[in-house]
Amino acid sequence: MIEAVGLTKRYGPKTAVQDLSFSVRPGIVTGFLGPNGAGKSTTMRMLLGLDTPSAGHATVNGRRYAEHAAPLREVGAMLEARAIHTGRSAFNHLLALAATHGIARSRVEQVIDLVGLREVARRRAGGFSLGMGQRLGIASALLGDPATLILDEPVNGLDPEGILWIRNLLKSLAAEGRTVLVSSHLMSEMALTAEHLIVIGRGRLIADTSVAEFTASASRGGVLVRTPDAVRLAELLGALPQVTVRTDAQDPHRLEVEGADGERIGRLAAEHALVLFELTPQQASLEEAFMELTKDAVEYEAVVTPRALVEEHAA
Numbered sequence: 001m002i003e004a005v006g007l008t009k010r011y012g013p014k015t016a017v018q019d020l021s022f023s024v025r026p027g028i029v030t031g032f033l034g035p036n037g038a039g040k041s042t043t044m045r046m047l048l049g050l051d052t053p054s055a056g057h058a059t060v061n062g063r064r065y066a067e068h069a070a071p072l073r074e075v076g077a078m079l080e081a082r083a084i085h086t087g088r089s090a091f092n093h094l095l096a097l098a099a100t101h102g103i104a105r106s107r108v109e110q111v112i113d114l115v116g117l118r119e120v121a122r123r124r125a126g127g128f129s130l131g132m133g134q135r136l137g138i139a140s141a142l143l144g145d146p147a148t149l150i151l152d153e154p155v156n157g158l159d160p161e162g163i164l165w166i167r168n169l170l171k172s173l174a175a176e177g178r179t180v181l182v183s184s185h186l187m188s189e190m191a192l193t194a195e196h197l198i199v200i201g202r203g204r205l206i207a208d209t210s211v212a213e214f215t216a217s218a219s220r221g222g223v224l225v226r227t228p229d230a231v232r233l234a235e236l237l238g239a240l241p242q243v244t245v246r247t248d249a250q251d252p253h254r255l256e257v258e259g260a261d262g263e264r265i266g267r268l269a270a271e272h273a274l275v276l277f278e279l280t281p282q283q284a285s286l287e288e289a290f291m292e293l294t295k296d297a298v299e300y301e302a303v304v305t306p307r308a309l310v311e312e313h314a315a
């Protein structure tokens with residue numbers, strides 16, 4: 001369990017995090033989302049006692065990070081991916097970390113297998129690819145078998161196989177009853193990994209919601225209908241109160257309906273023996289919904305869109 005209460009961080013005149021309160025429950029993956037510069041890393045550093053809050057406080061498993069006698073056994077963390085400049089092998093790197101926390105060598109062997117680094121464990125970690133480095137970072141975080149995991153952008157720069165691997169690993173760690181907080185700036189990725197979302201922008205809380213609720217709110221509510229009886233169906237739908245129907249000049253079989261859901265449209269079609277080819281609820285993409293939610297909180301907005309730039313070049 002993670003609790004943040006009124007967390008605030010100022011760097012001189014700049015307020016990176018402002019009065020942020022949230023809790024992160026065990027047993028599920030919680031996504032920590034926000035555009036670049038929103039304050040995700042700063043918040044995570046405060047949760048881990050690496051930055052002192054200007055105001056407020058945070059606890060992990062009921063205590064402040066610094067109050068834990070053996071923090072590595074309580075909280076495993078991986079902060080934003082960085083190249084590992086180590087001449088040590090992955091195995092020796094983990095062994096050294098384990099030794100300073102009284103963790104057995106057998107646990108080092110276990111985490112190496114868990115993250116799939118067995119074949120390269122004796123190689124110099126400095127020469128690792130980004131993906132291998134991420135796996136080593138996760139192995140370090142898991143070393144103390146912690147009840148809570150805090151990972152900053154763990155999928156950044158990974159190939160699809162690596163992303164899928166992390167996604168499944170995080171879900172299985174949460175299913176074991178751990179608290180898992182993962183930051184990302186990609187809504188679509190988090191929708192596949194997390195069950196709950198904490199969204200921040202410019203250091204402030206924007207949303208604290210389940211993924212299911214967020215996805216439902218992203219729905220535009222319209223329904224796309226394809227039918228060879230479009231004219232007749234449009235007439236029937238158009239006669240219903242508060243229902244609007246748009247036809248498509250390019251495709252005479254296509255209708256866009258607002259104010260009636262798929263079930264109602266399907267039943268109406270059946271009552272009049274009309275054939276339906278398609279009945280699809282329209283959803284804004286999650287990334288669009290996320291951008292809409294955070295649009296007032298984006299720190300550096302592009303003034304010129306890439307397309308405008310291209311056209312300017314072409315002129």
Ligand SMILES: Nc1ncnc2c1ncn2[C@@H]1O[C@H](COP(=O)(O)OP(=O)(O)OP(=O)(O)O)[C@@H](O)[C@H]1O
Pocket residue numbers: 011014015016034035036037038039040041042043185299
């Ligand atoms: N040490 C620091 N000194 C001054 N400003 C800082 C410092 N660390 C962070 N900031 C500023 O605080 C804000 C939040 O930064 P932070 O790195 O926490 O955001 P983030 O959400 O993790 O962003 P990103 O996704 O880009 O990593 C930014 O405007 C950043 O420039």
